[in-house]
Amino acid sequence: MKKLGNQTYEFQNPVYIKHCHTMVGQKEMTGPLAKYFKDYFIDDTFGEKSFEKAERKMLLTTIQDMIKKNQIHIEDIDLYVGGDILNQLVTTNFVAENLQIPFLGVYSACSSITESMAVAGMLIDGGFGKNILCSACSHFSAAERQYRFPLEFGNQRQAYSQWTVTGAGCMLLCGERCDSPRITRVCIGKVVDYGVLDLANMGAAMAPAAANTLLAFLKDTNTSVDNYDLIATGDLGKLGSDIFRDMLEQENVMIGNNYIDCGHMVFSASEEVMQGGSGAGCSASVFSAYIYHKLKQKKFKKVLLLATGALMSTTTNQQGDSIPAISHLIMMEA
């Protein structure tokens, strides 16, 4: 590896995203990306007794389907790196128990998929494994009742709120050359806090983190936004994306039509989802389905994925702390 600037690492050895798989809920299948999502489930509980168990079944099924479909031998997987947004990372922990692969749990809220990919990529580049499994996921009903209100309460949603994506994305990173997209650089984020206090306003809390990491990456690599076919943030939503654009403009970085936000594009616009999707499963599923597909087809050749995570807890919020956020960046080439 080669360190560029303060936060960016360039891989010297091959790190390929050999396989990807994703599963989503019913609502995501009514959105514009439905044709890219292959597997889904209708009942919010997935036949389980709780939303938390449904999330777990969704993640396990996603990984098992990827393993089965691609005839991967589970004993060939050196490590599993993953995270989710339920307390104590329980979805990923319980799935790791089922898989029996040596496991590293990571947490950066909705940036967990890019943190997993960054850690796994660095370990492969450093020679610590030929095959590393990564994953992230979220479930609307499980997340909503943990972070905000009981579903039965039926609260009115703020105009600037987002809707947690029910979805899981997983991938197998591989240290051998293959005909798949390659991870070439990663940029590790710093935690930033612009003083947002409102738990419903995730986009505003996370936009500064995405801007901070993208600006650091552009500086470290001496590149401009025009050098990339696609720059995708994870789950800023419509409002957060606008703030992100504004913050970049203030630094004279004009981001154009090559910019998308996974949260903004995953749902059809409605009063229910307001600013769009959020959650660790948002960037994980949109990347694993839509972006990965386009990279494979070489429709996109150089992609930056910046998932963003809000790092508060309900306790810090109740105690009056503002919401810190982080964004880790992954650069991929077709």
Place this chain on the structure above:
Amino acid sequence: MKKLGNQTYEFQNPVYIKHCHTMVGQKEMTGPLAKYFKDYFIDDTFGEKSFEKAERKMLLTTIQDMIKKNQIHIEDIDLYVGGDILNQLVTTNFVAENLQIPFLGVYSACSSITESMAVAGMLIDGGFGKNILCSACSHFSAAERQYRFPLEFGNQRQAYSQWTVTGAGCMLLCGERCDSPRITRVCIGKVVDYGVLDLANMGAAMAPAAANTLLAFLKDTNTSVDNYDLIATGDLGKLGSDIFRDMLEQENVMIGNNYIDCGHMVFSASEEVMQGGSGAGCSASVFSAYIYHKLKQKKFKKVLLLATGALMSTTTNQQGDSIPAISHLIMMEA
């Protein structure tokens, strides 16, 4: 690096624990390790408005003291890898915001210190940094009310329960040779679940994870327990340590006087602490103070540290799930 067996990695490049620092609460200063703990605070709130903010101040102070005392330039620290046991990793996240070092949050409950050291060590061995900061911490009052009961409830403690350590440990891992203990091997744990359902019985839930990882490591490295001056588990407590010994004996591994448990030794025996200490700060502070000191003095020459983490949440517990656990192992040489 060189992979040994299925779970163990041997570093080929220097990875040294250049500096360590620790801070504990008042109760820890009345225990047998008091002379190794240099910094402590008396008031449980550390002058803050909540226990959670006190935990944060404790971790930040510990890291800042290490930086100041050893004249470390913060800009020379490439990465910060750390975790804690509060929901959403808030203690470490907020401290990372303060430090402004590129940050990777990790979670494996009370095994967070060895996960941090393993990830940081692998990244240094792989060339991803010369200096990486690691930390873990816990605070009795913050942990107790999050995981079990409000403190005001004054519940009776079970005979097999443990007492969360109020303490923080941090260290600077360094890729340049120096006169400090060296990390030579790490073993990444698998998640195991032996069906323990009782949130108060952490020792029984975590002992199988420690046994599982130690047996894997001994097999991978073709060594026996007699090859090490010290084998330390993180926070099994008295009961958990006995279960750990029993499980090893069943596999014909007879662990002798070279075995200690950080949780068992951190407090003086009392009805209050029952089986001893627990929490991410237990192994972090006992290692950073006592074990590191003895390694520096070359009283211990070859040490295995196996911190152990119970990976349930209160929700999984209330939904009837048993408690999965993990243990990551670090091998150090004086």
